[in-house]
Amino acid sequence: MPRTATGESSLARAVRVLDAFTADEPVLRVSEIARRAGLHVATASRIVGHLVEEGLLARGEDGSVRGGMRLWELASRAAPTRSLRDAAMPFLEDLHAVVGHHAQLAVRDGDEVIFLERLSARDAVVNFSRIAGRLPLHISSSGVVLLAYGPPELRERVLARPLEGRTAATVTSPERLRALLGQVRQQGYALLPGHVHEDATGIAVPVRDGLGEVVASLSVILPNDDRAASAVPVLLAAARGIGRALRDP
């Protein structure tokens, strides 16, 4: 890939432009894209032009810019988690139908949890995770499960860093987090009342592939009351179903 005077490849700058868009702001003006990507307006405008040419971005009638169908299509076809999502979707639907509120599928990407899919009821309790949203691993039940079953060096790396808090309940002490991870591995699930939002409880279980490796976490978000724990058995059963579908597609 040809490189600019600063040594950055043109592809890297195209990715910076795409990265300016968020789920909450999927439509941007070029000046805003330039600001977010840290590029001159003229440079951003040229890159946007190339991305529009390829269909990765699309221009509205008022000159605003949004994601293009081609970007979504290329990504959906090549999604690394496609077979996982396909295997999980029927079980996620059943879980959502039975438990209500939010049902989620998440995987680890580096030191963060990324949410692949979320089914939500309209009147569900609050929840800040969203599809393609990310959270540090120690905050949500989904992340804590992936951290608990992740490689030891990942755990030591996360434990060595400052742990950001979201609510008074978020675990921000390394000692408490280490104890929590041990407890999660022992009991086979994470139940975290109020860790992401005071009114919500997240409950997550590991999903294992055909080799027994934990490849994802399955979770529900419920109101923060004493009935939340009753969702554990249905989550464990659904995770086993996904594991079976992964082994035997």
Place this chain on the structure above:
Amino acid sequence: MPRTATGESSLARAVRVLDAFTADEPVLRVSEIARRAGLHVATASRIVGHLVEEGLLARGEDGSVRGGMRLWELASRAAPTRSLRDAAMPFLEDLHAVVGHHAQLAVRDGDEVIFLERLSARDAVVNFSRIAGRLPLHISSSGVVLLAYGPPELRERVLARPLEGRTAATVTSPERLRALLGQVRQQGYALLPGHVHEDATGIAVPVRDGLGEVVASLSVILPNDDRAASAVPVLLAAARGIGRALRDP
């Protein structure tokens, strides 16, 4: 974007590399990518290297290449159809729970229908559409609805071209297709027994946004028998619900 000796931008070649991946073959070797993208192996290898650097592709331990999490993440956040999908998902779930088999959401992109979402039962009747899959507009019930309610110049363009057949039932005569489109507009849905696969009937209805424009089609795929028509009312009701959610998020 810098251009190569052939005048093609480096971004265009990166897109050709990404385009080599399909839902059925999400993991490829560099030599196969080069063949599909029509590039020299050395060129393909260099572009793959840049895409891996940016996280848009990922390399397996055996040197094979697959889509990267970052590609999926960027595309999901910036997806042009995100608000449509969010509005439609609860209704699509209800439809799937009530009707079983496959429930699908599709939009038009150029002269093709592209499937945004599909919920499938495990024992569902056959269906060849898939998420991010495309079909020419005249073949499936989803496409026929989008064609029937699309701009007149689109219809004339499609009618002027050879119409590919899939089964003996696919409409391949322009006269019959014109009559079918008129019938669909009059009755408000398309019911096409055996047009995509002999054993399946597709039934699709239009989804209208807050301005009354048809922005998507909602469909179910059922066994090709005389009970299929009973799904029309629940489809029409679900499409109205999605329209309401689009108007009043």
